[in-house]
Amino acid sequence: MRKLKMGIIGFVILLALAVISGGVWWSWATHSYSNENTSEMIAITPGMTASQVGTELERRHLIRSAQAFTFLAGQLHADSKLFAGDYFLSAKMSPQEMLSKLLLGPEVAAIRVTIPEGYTTEQIVNLLVQKGIGTKEEYSKVLSTDSFSYAFLQGIPQDAHRLDGFLFPDTYFLDKTATPHAVIDLMLQRFQKELTPEVENQLMGMNLSIREWVNLSSIVEKEAVKETDRPIIAGVLMNRLASNMPLQVDATIQYILGTPKPKLYEKDLQIPSPYNTYLHTGLPPGPIASPGHASLDAVLHPEKTDYLYYLAKSDGYHAFAKTYSEHLQNQKKYQ
Numbered sequence: 001m002r003k004l005k006m007g008i009i010g011f012v013i014l015l016a017l018a019v020i021s022g023g024v025w026w027s028w029a030t031h032s033y034s035n036e037n038t039s040e041m042i043a044i045t046p047g048m049t050a051s052q053v054g055t056e057l058e059r060r061h062l063i064r065s066a067q068a069f070t071f072l073a074g075q076l077h078a079d080s081k082l083f084a085g086d087y088f089l090s091a092k093m094s095p096q097e098m099l100s101k102l103l104l105g106p107e108v109a110a111i112r113v114t115i116p117e118g119y120t121t122e123q124i125v126n127l128l129v130q131k132g133i134g135t136k137e138e139y140s141k142v143l144s145t146d147s148f149s150y151a152f153l154q155g156i157p158q159d160a161h162r163l164d165g166f167l168f169p170d171t172y173f174l175d176k177t178a179t180p181h182a183v184i185d186l187m188l189q190r191f192q193k194e195l196t197p198e199v200e201n202q203l204m205g206m207n208l209s210i211r212e213w214v215n216l217s218s219i220v221e222k223e224a225v226k227e228t229d230r231p232i233i234a235g236v237l238m239n240r241l242a243s244n245m246p247l248q249v250d251a252t253i254q255y256i257l258g259t260p261k262p263k264l265y266e267k268d269l270q271i272p273s274p275y276n277t278y279l280h281t282g283l284p285p286g287p288i289a290s291p292g293h294a295s296l297d298a299v300l301h302p303e304k305t306d307y308l309y310y311l312a313k314s315d316g317y318h319a320f321a322k323t324y325s326e327h328l329q330n331q332k333k334y335q
Contacts, residue, residue: 039182041086041173044086050070063091083104086110088110088175112171113172114171115168117169118289118290118291125143132176133174133180133183134183138180139180141180144159153188156211161286162286165215165290166188168187168188194293202300206300214296215283215284218287221291221292223250223251226318229318233298233310234295235307238302239305240308245308246281253276257271306322319333
């Protein structure tokens with residue numbers, strides 16, 4: 001019993017020394033899984049505890065263990081000393097450095113940027129430039145030539161459209177001094193979090209590449225208005241692909257036009273472009289927009305039906321049909 005007590009006491013002493021000295025154990029237990037250097041904005045609200053902060057840091061993969069972070073904060077009596085505000089933290093920082101920043105108070109004001117679901121790369125760049133973060137020329141270079149070490153980008157053609165669909169729509173809090181490369185990298189990091197091991201396994205089972213998944217999801221994003229229609233539309237698109245039918249998606253025509261029209265005409269459907277899904281079978285060369293989580297999930301879980309056609313109704317929902325004759329009846333009824 002005495003040996004056991006001495007062992008426990010010795011462990012506590014070693015643990016305390018490790019905490020105080022910022023030793024190797026804390027570096028392993030609280031540091032990030034990754035080598036990412038891009039800063040992320042963490043919002044500390046009034047009354048937020050170190051435990052809540054640690055949970056958020058772990059969720060964003062900036063540290064390994066929220067529990068270890070909370071223990072370290074307790075040694076520093078940090079709970080009552082955290083200043084509310086916006087902080088930029090990165091995975092390369094040690095937990096001690098993170099806590100030091102939180103105890104000193106916020107240094108900079110963040111720029112809030114919300115990227116809506118369904119935005120094209122051009123729209124995203126325009127929004128960032130409007131917010132005063134970079135220029136169009138800088139983003140053009142980053143999108144076309146800069147290197148990003150993400151496995152999901154391997155094998156994608158190196159052109160101005162290579163990152164289309166991967167700039168994840170979300171609300172970002174950006175340092176006003178952030179470079180265009182860092183901003184694009186942050187969006188790619190956010191997309192990476194959608195690509196869980198479970199999702200990758202599911203894509204393999206569906207025989208879909210990551211880019212095909214994003215490509216299909218981008219079409220669902222632009223076509224669906226109502227949440228319940230997303231998986232049905234995803235199923236229709238897959239049925240048409242399986243039948244080697246052209247997708248005939250109006251959203252791809254609008255993408256070609258650049259400036260959407262309230263109504264498309266027959267001449268629009270004849271525009272010579274590889275993105276014209278009325279003229280070409282299969283998927284377009286790349287995503288036509290950045291899909292959000294709901295559309296990505298709809299493609300992973302398409303509703304299994306015999307539908308091959310759909311059209312938009314005035315209430316935002318879609319009418320679905322199994323045959324072309326049924327589709328024509330829906331056109332008479334709803335258009």
